[in-house]
Amino acid sequence: MGEEKNKSFQLSCPAPLSGHATIQLAHGSGGKLTGELIQSLFLKYFDNELLRPLEDQARLTLAGTRLAFTTDSYVVDPIFFPGGDIGELAVNGTINDLCMCGARPLYLSAGLIIEEGLAVSDLERIIHSMSRAAANSNVVIVTGDTKVVDRGKADRIFINTAGIGLIEHDYCFSAAGLRAGDKILVSGNIASHGIAIIAQREDLGLQTPIASDTASLLPLVNSLVTTYGAGIHAMRDATRGGIAAILNEFAASSQVAIRISEAAIPIAPPVAAACELLGFDPLHVANEGVMVVAVSPEFADTALEQMRRHPLGENASLLASVESCDRAVVTLRTRFGTERFVDLPVGEQLPRIC
Amino acid sequence: MGEEKNKSFQLSCPAPLSGHATIQLAHGSGGKLTGELIQSLFLKYFDNELLRPLEDQARLTLAGTRLAFTTDSYVVDPIFFPGGDIGELAVNGTINDLCMCGARPLYLSAGLIIEEGLAVSDLERIIHSMSRAAANSNVVIVTGDTKVVDRGKADRIFINTAGIGLIEHDYCFSAAGLRAGDKILVSGNIASHGIAIIAQREDLGLQTPIASDTASLLPLVNSLVTTYGAGIHAMRDATRGGIAAILNEFAASSQVAIRISEAAIPIAPPVAAACELLGFDPLHVANEGVMVVAVSPEFADTALEQMRRHPLGENASLLASVESCDRAVVTLRTRFGTERFVDLPVGEQLPRIC
Numbered sequence: 004m005g006e007e008k009n010k011s012f013q014l015s016c017p018a019p020l021s022g023h024a025t026i027q028l029a030h031g032s033g034g035k036l037t038g039e040l041i042q043s044l045f046l047k048y049f050d051n052e053l054l055r056p057l058e059d060q061a062r063l064t065l066a067g068t069r070l071a072f073t074t075d076s077y078v079v080d081p082i083f084f085p086g087g088d089i090g091e092l093a094v095n096g097t098i099n100d101l102c103m104c105g106a107r108p109l110y111l112s113a114g115l116i117i118e119e120g121l122a123v124s125d126l127e128r129i130i131h132s133m134s135r136a137a138a139n140s141n142v143v144i145v146t147g148d149t150k151v152v153d154r155g156k157a158d159r160i161f162i163n164t165a166g167i168g169l170i171e172h173d174y175c176f177s178a179a180g181l182r183a184g185d186k187i188l189v190s191g192n193i194a195s196h197g198i199a200i201i202a203q204r205e206d207l208g209l210q211t212p213i214a215s216d217t218a219s220l221l222p223l224v225n226s227l228v229t230t231y232g233a234g235i236h237a238m239r240d241a242t243r244g245g246i247a248a249i250l251n252e253f254a255a256s257s258q259v260a261i262r263i264s265e266a267a268i269p270i271a272p273p274v275a276a277a278c279e280l281l282g283f284d285p286l287h288v289a290n291e292g293v294m295v296v297a298v299s300p301e302f303a304d305t306a307l308e309q310m311r312r313h314p315l316g317e318n319a320s321l322l323a324s325v326e327s328c329d330r331a332v333v334t335l336r337t338r339f340g341t342e343r344f345v346d347l348p349v350g351e352q353l354p355r356i357c
Numbered sequence: 358m359g360e361e362k363n364k365s366f367q368l369s370c371p372a373p374l375s376g377h378a379t380i381q382l383a384h385g386s387g388g389k390l391t392g393e394l395i396q397s398l399f400l401k402y403f404d405n406e407l408l409r410p411l412e413d414q415a416r417l418t419l420a421g422t423r424l425a426f427t428t429d430s431y432v433v434d435p436i437f438f439p440g441g442d443i444g445e446l447a448v449n450g451t452i453n454d455l456c457m458c459g460a461r462p463l464y465l466s467a468g469l470i471i472e473e474g475l476a477v478s479d480l481e482r483i484i485h486s487m488s489r490a491a492a493n494s495n496v497v498i499v500t501g502d503t504k505v506v507d508r509g510k511a512d513r514i515f516i517n518t519a520g521i522g523l524i525e526h527d528y529c530f531s532a533a534g535l536r537a538g539d540k541i542l543v544s545g546n547i548a549s550h551g552i553a554i555i556a557q558r559e560d561l562g563l564q565t566p567i568a569s570d571t572a573s574l575l576p577l578v579n580s581l582v583t584t585y586g587a588g589i590h591a592m593r594d595a596t597r598g599g600i601a602a603i604l605n606e607f608a609a610s611s612q613v614a615i616r617i618s619e620a621a622i623p624i625a626p627p628v629a630a631a632c633e634l635l636g637f638d639p640l641h642v643a644n645e646g647v648m649v650v651a652v653s654p655e656f657a658d659t660a661l662e663q664m665r666r667h668p669l670g671e672n673a674s675l676l677a678s679v680e681s682c683d684r685a686v687v688t689l690r691t692r693f694g695t696e697r698f699v700d701l702p703v704g705e706q707l708p709r710i711c
Contacts, residue, residue: 026475031505044481045501048488053464053499061499063464065523068422074466074519075502080510110407110417112428114517116470121380127398134402145407145415147399148429150515151385152709156434158510163468163502165428165519169419355506 027351033243033289034348058178059100059239062170069170071106073097076163080355082129084203086195086214089162090129092291092357094136094144095219097166099240102224103294104176106168108140113147114163119154129160140219142166174228180236181257183327186303190223190294190310191216191318192269193246197288197353198277211273218292223315227296231306237297240290242357244348247286249295250323250333251347260328263335263345269318286335287348289356297325381705387597387643388702412532413454413593416524423524425460427451430517434709436483438557440549440568443516444483446645446711448490448498449573451520453594456578457648458530460522462494467501468517473508483514494573496520528582534590535611537681540657544577544648544664545570545672546623547600551642551707552631565627572646577669581650585660591651594644596711598702601640603649604677604687605701614682617689617699623672640689641702643710651679 029036041057053061060073075096082089094111101108113133117126137144199215201207220240227235237257239249246263254261263286270278270285278285292315298306303321310316323333333345375393383390395411407415414427429450436443448465455462467487471480491498553569555561574594581589591611593603600617608615617640624632624639632639646669652660657675664670677687687699 024477026471026473026477026480026505028473028505028507031471031503037503040503044484045503048481048484049467049491049498049501051497051499053497054501061464061466063499063521065424065463065521066422068420070419070521072464072466072521073500074468074517076468076470076504076517078470078504078506078511109419110415110426112415112426112519113403114428114430114468114519116430116432116515117380117385119380119382123378123380126380127402130398130402137403143405143407144403145405145417146427147403147408148517149385149391149394149399150430150432150709151380151382151705152432152512153382155509156512156709157432157515158506161470161504161511161515163428163430163517163519165466165468165517167417167419167424167426167521351505355504355510 028354029351032348032351033248058104060104062104071101071104071168071170073100074163074165075100076161077357078161078355079200079357080158081203082159084215085199085212087217088129088132089160090132091136092217093162093164094133095217096291096357097164098140098142098219098221101166101168102221103238103240105172105174105228106170108142108166108168108221110167111137111142111144112165113144115149116157116161117149117151118157118159119151121159136219140221174233176235176238178237178253178256181253181259181297181325182236183259183325184300185236185297185325186300186321187261187323187325188296188298188307188310189246189269189320189322190316192271193290193293194270194274194278194285194288196291197356198274200356201353202277209273209277213273213277216290216292218315220292220294220315223310223313226309226313227306230309231298231302234299234302235296238294240294242291243289245287245289246295247333247345248347253297254331254333258331260326261323261333262326263323263333265335265337267320267322269320283352286345288353291357382708383705386702386705387602412458414458416458425455425458425522425524427454428517428519429454430515431711432515432709433554433711434512435557436513438569439553439566441571442483442486443514444486445490446571447516447518448487449571450645450711451518452494452496452573452575455520455522456575457592457594459526459528459582460524462496462520462522462575464521465491465496465498466519467498469503470511470515471503471505472511472513473505475513490573494575528587530589530592532591532607532610535607535613535651535679536590537613537679538654539590539651539679540654540675541615541677541679542650542652542661542664543600543623543674543676544670546625546628547644547647548624548628548632548639548642550645551710552628554710555707556631563627563631567627567631570644570646572669574646574648574669577667580663580667581660584663585652585656588653588656589650592648594648596645597643599641599643600649601699602701607651608685608687612685614680615677615687616680617677617687619689619691621674621676623674637706640699642707645711
């Protein structure tokens with residue numbers, strides 16, 4: 004499965020770094036340039052069978068114990084925003100990456116890079132927020148590191164969290180696991196996180212303040228995995244690159260076509276309005292508490308109902324269908340009945356979103 | 358043991374953050390202010406029994422499997438320096454943190470924060486260096502993350518590595534494990550890393566170029582653990598804060614006095630000269646491939662011989678003795694027969710050394 008995914012990824016990214024001599028913001032976007040960077044540098048030098056599947060977490064077996072292991076750095080600007088802050092994001096993001104393969108998140112590390120001059124009260128607020136988020140998901144922060152860099156050499160605070168989870172079942176949820184006929188559910192309103200950040204950063208002064216959707220998806224995942232087990236084929240939280248990036252990865256890894264119905268995209272009206280205003284495609288905007296789940300068709304309706312009954316899935320929707328195809332694509336059927344391709348984001352419209 | 362250490366640490370750090378309203382460079386020094394930050398924020402909010410021992414790695418048991426888990430962020434400036442680069446440092450540093458508890462390092466994560474505009478060729482050089490360092494110690498990089506921040510919001514590249522190792526024995530090497538009578542060995546010439554960095558950064562134009570000591574200490578640790586097992590009471594690589602920080606931590610955690618003999622401090626003459634010139638105490642300067650080991654007195658001579666026969670321990674020396682005391686202290690007996698206290702570094706003389 005890893006092999007297959009890797010191959011399809013390479014086919015779509017033939018040109019190493021597209022000839023860029025320097026790193027661009029878009030190399031961190033989760034879109035096309037990120038894929039090229041991964042292929043032309045990270046897989047070239049680090050290649051091994053555990054990294055190769057390029058899921059959001061590595062799955063390891065140590066002395067007979069099956070683990071998930073993941074890392075993410077958070078550089079969000081601003082560090083405090085409606086609905087959350089960098090600390091909560093750093094903890095919940097890593098919890099989400101662990102639970103997307105069905106692992107039970109247990110232990111986190113925290114690596115802080117702080118710019119000289121950060122207010123101690125701001126740091127305390129962030130640490131407090133990390134501790135609350137960890138406690139909410141029953142994980143503990145067991146090891147850490149703090150570096151301080153001189154003023155002007157970082158931006159207030161960057162946080163890395165790595166995490167270990169225990170895999171206690173034999174299900175294999177994977178981007179390469181989709182089959183023709185599968186239905187893809189989305190757990191909630193999309194694009195709220197990205198728009199909350201940009202509205203705060205650019206001081207858009209929206210009439211209705213928009214809050215980030217940042218959340219630990221663990222309770223919702225637990226509920227679904229317990230009920231549907233192997234009926235779930237893939238799960239992924241739709242962070243950088245948004246729904247479009249995840250579905251393109253699913254399509255490429257599984258060599259299927261994914262057809263989104265525009266009418267089924269859940270989005271809060273003020274977020275939709277802000278996207279319109281700013282010229283963003285909501286499918287490209289980052290979420291921090293929204294997941295997509297590909298399930299066997301026979302479970303689609305009941306899984307959707309179950310999601311909607313859950314506080315984290317009130318706005319869940321049956322977003323897309325999976326079809327067999329000659330070519331891995333993601334398309335959108337618009338409200339007007341036309342169909343268009345949904346590509347990976349190419350540039351970086353929203354840097355430092357997480 | 359964690360409890361005890363914690364207590365002694367608190368006694369020496371009564372004032373939360375010494376009244377600082379903002380984060381200072383010295384909060385990242387590995388010295389007194391780092392200790393205050395850990396006590397007044399991290400232990401306050403994250404407190405749990407796995408974090409509390411404050412070793413360089415957490416020791417976990419998952420489904421019967423014993424693991425070590427650690428994290429470090431690297432912000433060294435410059436990113437390339439005589440003897441190494443940030444990539445090698447990030448991999449070897451985490452390998453060293455894992456093996457200091459006797460764990461076998463197995464899996465690493467890599468979280469990169471890159472400043473827009475970094476040359477792709479520099480990034481490739483760093484990634485190549487990480488891959489070589491990992492291969493040398495038989496570890497694999499299994500998961501990663503890349504963020505790019507806008508120009509001027511980071512300094513070229515920061516790298517976080519977290520690591521997992523397997524603990525396959527019952528020895529407990531710990532800062533709290535020293536006993537009166539123990540001897541403390543140091544594996545090699547001290548202060549080379551810090552001086553190599555500062556000489557390069559400040560373009561000191563030293564006549565004899567000084568190379569960093571960056572190295573994976575794994576082969577030396579394996580050799581010692583295999584031979585001496587429970588005869589080893591504590592091991593630690595002497596990074597930020599130097600030998601002085603580690604020995605103060607050992608003394609406080611074990612409630613003992615540690616007496617260093619100045620004549621036994623191994624240091625290369627050009628490094629000693631540079632320290633003299635710059636006004637640095639070599640005991641406070643960071644190392645990246647030097648460890649201190651506390652052993653039972655009956656093993657001191659043979660362990661020292663074994664270290665000296667190893668390529669990583671050619672300049673090993675019997676640095677200090679452990680004595681019982683009313684008060685945890687580290688002292689230095691000078692070449693003139695006088696004795697002085699060796700304190701934790703208070704300020705930050707060498708920021709961004711690792």
